[in-house]
Amino acid sequence: MATRLTVNGKTLETDLPEDVPLLWVLRDEFNMTGTKFGCGVSACGACTVHIDGESQRSCQVRLGDIWGEVTTIEGLGTPDNMAVLQQAWVDHQVAQCGWCQSGQIMQAASLLQQNPKPTDQDIDDAMQGNLCRCGTYPRIRAAIHDAASKIGG
Amino acid sequence: MANFKKIARRTFLIGSAAIVGGAAFGAWYVSRPAENPLKSPEGGAAFNPFVMIDQNGVTLIAKHVEMGQGSRTTLAALIAEELDVRLEDVKVLQGQPAQAYYNSALLGEVLPGKGYDRGDFAHALGETLGVLGKVLNMQVTGGSSAMKDGFTEMRLAGASAREALKDAASARLGVAKADLKTENGQVIAPDGTALAYTELAAEAGQMDLSEPELRPASEWKYIGKNMPRVDMAAKATGTAEYGMDVRPEGLKFAALRANPRRSGMTSFDAAAALTMPGVEGVYGLGDAIAVVANNTWIAMQAAEAVDITWGAANYPNKTDQIFARIEQGFDTEANSTMRDDGDAGTGAPEGSTPVEASYKVPYLAHAAMEPLNTTALYTGDHLEIWSGNQGPMLHRQHAATEVGLAEENVTLHTPYLGGGFGRRGDFDYTVYAARLAKLMPDTPVMLTWSREEDMRHDFYRPGALARMKGAVQDGRAVLLDGQVSAQSTTVQIMKRWMDFEAGGPDKGHVDALFNAPYAIENHRVRGYHADVDVPVGAWRSVAASFNAFFQDSFMDEMAHAAGVDPLEFRLQHMREEFPEGAACLEKVRDMSGWTGETPEGVGRGVGFAYSFGTPVAQVVEVVQQDSGIHVKKVWIACDMGTALDPSIVKAQMSGGMVYGLSAAIYEEITFSGGEVEQFNFPDFDATRMHTMPEVEVAILEGQKHLGGAGEPGTPPIAPALANALYDLTGTRARELPLNKTFDFKY
Numbered sequence: 001m002a003t004r005l006t007v008n009g010k011t012l013e014t015d016l017p018e019d020v021p022l023l024w025v026l027r028d029e030f031n032m033t034g035t036k037f038g039c040g041v042s043a044c045g046a047c048t049v050h051i052d053g054e055s056q057r058s059c060q061v062r063l064g065d066i067w068g069e070v071t072t073i074e075g076l077g078t079p080d081n082m083a084v085l086q087q088a089w090v091d092h093q094v095a096q097c098g099w100c101q102s103g104q105i106m107q108a109a110s111l112l113q114q115n116p117k118p119t120d121q122d123i124d125d126a127m128q129g130n131l132c133r134c135g136t137y138p139r140i141r142a143a144i145h146d147a148a149s150k151i152g153g
Numbered sequence: 154m155a156n157f158k159k160i161a162r163r164t165f166l167i168g169s170a171a172i173v174g175g176a177a178f179g180a181w182y183v184s185r186p187a188e189n190p191l192k193s194p195e196g197g198a199a200f201n202p203f204v205m206i207d208q209n210g211v212t213l214i215a216k217h218v219e220m221g222q223g224s225r226t227t228l229a230a231l232i233a234e235e236l237d238v239r240l241e242d243v244k245v246l247q248g249q250p251a252q253a254y255y256n257s258a259l260l261g262e263v264l265p266g267k268g269y270d271r272g273d274f275a276h277a278l279g280e281t282l283g284v285l286g287k288v289l290n291m292q293v294t295g296g297s298s299a300m301k302d303g304f305t306e307m308r309l310a311g312a313s314a315r316e317a318l319k320d321a322a323s324a325r326l327g328v329a330k331a332d333l334k335t336e337n338g339q340v341i342a343p344d345g346t347a348l349a350y351t352e353l354a355a356e357a358g359q360m361d362l363s364e365p366e367l368r369p370a371s372e373w374k375y376i377g378k379n380m381p382r383v384d385m386a387a388k389a390t391g392t393a394e395y396g397m398d399v400r401p402e403g404l405k406f407a408a409l410r411a412n413p414r415r416s417g418m419t420s421f422d423a424a425a426a427l428t429m430p431g432v433e434g435v436y437g438l439g440d441a442i443a444v445v446a447n448n449t450w451i452a453m454q455a456a457e458a459v460d461i462t463w464g465a466a467n468y469p470n471k472t473d474q475i476f477a478r479i480e481q482g483f484d485t486e487a488n489s490t491m492r493d494d495g496d497a498g499t500g501a502p503e504g505s506t507p508v509e510a511s512y513k514v515p516y517l518a519h520a521a522m523e524p525l526n527t528t529a530l531y532t533g534d535h536l537e538i539w540s541g542n543q544g545p546m547l548h549r550q551h552a553a554t555e556v557g558l559a560e561e562n563v564t565l566h567t568p569y570l571g572g573g574f575g576r577r578g579d580f581d582y583t584v585y586a587a588r589l590a591k592l593m594p595d596t597p598v599m600l601t602w603s604r605e606e607d608m609r610h611d612f613y614r615p616g617a618l619a620r621m622k623g624a625v626q627d628g629r630a631v632l633l634d635g636q637v638s639a640q641s642t643t644v645q646i647m648k649r650w651m652d653f654e655a656g657g658p659d660k661g662h663v664d665a666l667f668n669a670p671y672a673i674e675n676h677r678v679r680g681y682h683a684d685v686d687v688p689v690g691a692w693r694s695v696a697a698s699f700n701a702f703f704q705d706s707f708m709d710e711m712a713h714a715a716g717v718d719p720l721e722f723r724l725q726h727m728r729e730e731f732p733e734g735a736a737c738l739e740k741v742r743d744m745s746g747w748t749g750e751t752p753e754g755v756g757r758g759v760g761f762a763y764s765f766g767t768p769v770a771q772v773v774e775v776v777q778q779d780s781g782i783h784v785k786k787v788w789i790a791c792d793m794g795t796a797l798d799p800s801i802v803k804a805q806m807s808g809g810m811v812y813g814l815s816a817a818i819y820e821e822i823t824f825s826g827g828e829v830e831q832f833n834f835p836d837f838d839a840t841r842m843h844t845m846p847e848v849e850v851a852i853l854e855g856q857k858h859l860g861g862a863g864e865p866g867t868p869p870i871a872p873a874l875a876n877a878l879y880d881l882t883g884t885r886a887r888e889l890p891l892n893k894t895f896d897f898k899y
Contacts, residue, residue, distance in 0.1 A: 016448060017430055024450035028406055033398035034391020036571070037449075038522050039604045043834040046522060073391030082390060089389035093381070093800060096808055097221030098388030099395065099522035099571030124843035131834060133522050133572055134221050135811025136804075137845040 005066050007032070008075030018064030022056075023047045025063050026072060034073040034102050038131070045130030048103035048110075049073075055110035073102040076109060085109050088147040096134035104130050108144050116152050118144065190251035197351075198358025200314035202253035203232055203307060206354035211236075211243040211338060216254035216292070217299040218247060218543055219384060220570035220577070221808075222863045223801035224299040226382045228307055230375040230798065235311030235368065237335040238350070240375075245383045247567045250545035250560075254292045256302050267492075267668035269731045269763050292546040295578050295691060297765035297861020300797055304859055305367070312365040314357075321357035322348050370795075379800035384569065395569045396541035397526045401597040404528070405433065408452035409585060409602050411441035411610050414827040415688055416464035418442070426455040435459060436592050443589045449601050466827025468686045475685055475824060476513070479618050482638030482683035489658035489680040491667035497634040497677035501624035505631050508623040508714045510707055513888045514699045514871075516822035517614035517692055518829075520837055523571020524607040525582040529590035530597040531556055536563045536587060537597075541570035543578040547650055551580045552587040574812065575691035579612050579649065608837060609829040612690025613822055615640040615683075619703035625715035630726060633673045635666055635707070637700060638681040640689050665697035665764045665868055669704045670731035671723070687824075693812050694864040697764035701868030702817075702875070702889065705760045709876040710885065718749040719876060720759045720772075727761075733792050733855040734761065734768035740790035740851050745772040756881025760873025766860030767793040771810065771869040773846070775877045781898040782881070784814065784846040784874065792853040793860035802862050803850040809866025810848065815839035817871040818897055821890050844898060 002013045007030065014029045026032045026049070038046030040059050047058040052068030077083035082090070085105055095101045104127070111118055111126040118126065123141055132140070191199035191214070197207025205212040213232050219225040229245045248254040315335055322340035323330040325348070332343050339347040350357075370376070387393035412418055421442050423435035431451040436443045442459050446452035469475050501507040527540040529552070536556050542548045542565075549565040556563075570577055586600040602610070617639035624632035641662050647655040659680060660667075667678035692698060712722035720742050727735040738761060741747070751757050754777045761770045769791045776785045789806050796802045819838045823830045831837045875886050878895055886894040 017451075020448060020450055024448050027397075028448045028450075031400050033394075033400070036522075037397065037524065037601075039834050040453075041604070041833050041835070044522070077390060079386045079390050079392055082386070086389045090381075090385050093379075093385060093804070095221075095382075095385055095388035096223070096804060097522060097570060097572040098384065098393055101388050102391045105389065127842040128844075129841075131522070131839060131841060133520060133574075133812065133815075133839060134804075135808040135840065135845070137811075137840075137842050138807070138848060139804075140842070 003063055005070060007070045008072060014063070016063060018062060020063050021059050022049065022061040022063060022066060022070065023058035026058065032072055032074055036099055036102055038100065038103070043131070044100065045107060046100045046103040048106040048130065050106060050110060053110070053113060055107050073106060076105065083109070084150050085112065085143070085147040088143040088150070092139045092143040092146065094136050094139040094143050096136055100130060100132045104132065104140055108140070112144070112148055112151060117148055187252040187255070190249055190253055193358055197354040200317060200358065200362070201310045202248070202251065203310035204236065204314040206314070206350050208351050208354070211238050211350060213243050213245050214248045215245055216248045216303065217294040218545070218567050218570060218573070220294065220543065220573035222299070222805060223382055223798065224294070225384060226380055227300060227798045227801060228303050229383060230380045231303060231307035232311035234373060234375045235308045236315050238338045240380060240383060242338055248545070250292060250549040250565050254545070256293050256298055267670070268766060269668065269670050269734065269768065293544040293578060294573070295543055295575060297767070297864040301766065301859045301861065304797070308367050309364070312367060313362050316365045317357040317360040317362055318350055318353050320360040321353045325353070325356065376797055377795070378798070380798050382801070393569050395523055395571050396528070396539055397523060397571070397599070397601060399528050399539040399566070399568060399599070401528065401530060403597060405445050405596055405598045406447065406449040406452055407443045407445045407589060407598050407600045408449060408456040409441055409443055409600055409606055410456040410459065410461070411606060412463040413609050413829065414463055414466035415610070416440065416467055419462040419464060421462070422460040425460070426458040429455045429458065434593065436589055438585055438588050441585060443585070443600055445593065445598060449599070453603050468827070470827045471825055472823040475687060476616060476618070478685045479616060479638050479640070479683040482681040483620065483636060485681060487679040488641070488682045489660070489663060490677065491658065491660060491663050491680065492676055492678040494673070494677070495675035497632060497675040500622070500632070502626065502631050502675070505624035505626035506714055508625060508711050510621050510710055510887055512619040512621070512703045512706060514617050514702060515820070515889060516616040516687065517816055517820055518608050518611040518822050518831065518837060519574045519576035519692055520608060520834070520839070521572025521574055521576055524602045524604050525576070526599060526601040527583045527586035528597060528599040529586040531587070531590035531594050533594055534558070534562060536590065538563065538583060538587065539566045539568060540583045540586070541568055541577060542580065542583060543570070543573050543575070544580065548580040548583045551584050555584045555587040556591045574693045575695070576611065579690050604834070605832045608831055608833060612645070612688045614692030614698060615642060615687070615689040617699040621703060621707040623707060623711045625711050628715050628717050630671070630673045630711050630715070632675045633671070634675070635678045635703065636681065637663060637666060637703060638683050639696070639699070640685050640687060641682045642689050642691055642695060644682065645689050646691065662696050664695065664700060665762045666700035666704050668763060670734045670763050670768070671708070671726040672730040673726060693809065694764055694867040697762055697864070697868040698813065698816070701760065701762035701764070702871040705762065705869065705872035706875050706887065709758070709872070709879065720747055720749070723759065723761055731763070731768065733853070734763055736853055736855055737761070737768045737770035737790040737792055740853060741770045741772045741788045744790065744849060744851060745774070745788040747772060751880060756877045756879070758873045758876025758878070758880055760869035760871070760876065762865065762868035764865045764868055766858065767791055767862065767865040769806070769865045769869050771873045773870065773873045773877045775874070775881050777881060778898055781896045782878070783898040784844070786847040786849070787870070788849050789866065790851045790853060791865065792856050793862055794856040794858050795854060796852045799852055802852055805862040806850045806866040807848045809864060810870045811840050811845070813867035813870040814874065817874050817889055818891050
């Protein structure tokens, strides 16, 4: 039976079984590869997307349980039309290998929606589930502060 | 191939006569220019293996793979510097497997001598030796060698193309070449006429290439500046294509399950897996199975449902037994005595105070963020592969052998790597995919490893033991007799990569120990090869990752025994021996305001290592918090000669340090029943946002020669941290990871 879901404002359909995690529906069924697989057990945050605007680990949300509209890194902005947060990532030259950065950005976007002026402690609390083996954390922190100041005007 | 092996054997034996003989022997072969792998485009030209221009624009080729270290940006900047184009106006592509992209710097590391004391003669010899990389198919990104390798070659590539474009403009305009200048992708005549490279390319491609002069450093526009990374926008928008993101038409998804005891497979029963919806096939791959499905997750679930009988491990079943074998290594004849100054054999000199300590470090996984994966399409007479890798020619060669095709019938694409750290030099994951593709011809298949498969089937950083004997007298070290026992990564890698039995003294095994730049009157370093067959490989900074912990923890112990400030103690032994290294120590001393005193609840330690041509000093400050010990700040000073891109160098230094910090605090691979006991990040954690220290990096440019950036930041942090924890608590930890001894903030 086909399951319908809304991703980045578009309605998409899949015949995959309902227990397949959203991560693998996005990647292998819809070819939306911006959302990354890192651990499969909610321990690294590379697969972070938004459901109804809140950050979720897409490796833990089963297709049959998706309760709202999904937003992925592709829905946040594009190379020609970047979100403020993504532009801050470029301005601060955050990424190294880059595999974790989609998840980092989606997690940070969710933080800024809930808390437009996060402190360092707020950033620690919100971002500690997102692993980066290249150690880009100081630049992630700077980019979040920068984006917060720009969004706040 | 026999001759190449002979060269390699001579080369890897450490001794100047053998080295010179080896280089001379190979000279006739390696002096032939490599064929340009680029075909000239319609209406344009491929000037050399690195510059291609047609009507659509300028394309530069990066010979080293991009795994986060920024080499694609810096290699392109080196070409652009001489070609006079802006990075934002050009396309930068990854080079295909080709001899033209061989790594000439990597083999320079096997030269005799300590490295830091190399004069011009030895560097020239290093370059001669480096060309053997071509013979050995070493198109490898590793050993912190990308910039040493590309610095001159890339600028020459840009300059020779520029001169050809000026020749073409001169002919077309009838203006003397000397009166033409180049700027932003155009040749400009004295009257202001501007001809775009894109419209000159076809004519310029007909011009004879000359070897141009390179611009002096005073005229550099890009080198030494912070260049915007060419991969950044794509990585911030989820549009960068990594290995796991390729989607050839008709792609099937597969999951791997391999023997956790790293030997063969007796049998497997796929009946249950084959009944699962979405599963399309289960294939035996020798010591592994692959499940093919319409979705990776379904394939992974089904792989767990296959009933498999595995062979037993070829190494002891338990960690303790493995380390007992490493300990036995000390009872064998030393593989190397790479340093033997004075008379260390007679022990502590009369009147001195002896200091002795033993150290232990665990096996480690690489745990790159992108789990291993490769996509392959086999069509009978051709194999196409997409694999994020650190050695395109090696990967292609072994995939070709696997399916029984000639290398020219194998196309290998190298998308972005979601981290490498040395793991993606090995090609097992590429070979598995090739094996699977041959079993299902004409269908592209992506073979993805779960995080658990990745962590449990690594080529690990070897566990290692050290026995250090020293003595101090009148505030100075008068004896340092170091011994290290571990499995040899050199031996395993040479065997796996080139089917070559490496013999002779193994310099890499004692790196950062024998060449620790401390002048000590009686100074001996011996390396022992432990007879254990746990799969091991190159882990960021290789043996320097453990030897620096041994060396610089012990320097601290000797300093305390001598009653001298640990940072000053190092300086006393380094100032004359290696002034550039001492300058790094002085720099972190000044940056951190080091006084040798710390308030209650605060500890500071210093660590130093010379590896891959670059001295790095680090001071770390730890604070006792209610929630545990927090690593508050790390100051880093490094000297790789010329910092081609300071922001990228700083990112590498900081990132290398964090990689070592994570390992020093949290990480350990252990064995039970012959299987690795760690499965996923919860068992093998790393530094995270809330545990990340502040970092300050200073770049010195005192060395005459280029050093590496990707690895040298890793080794000093473990000893610096252990030394800081000693300062904080009075407890000396001689074993990693440090969370076995201390409670850290979590």
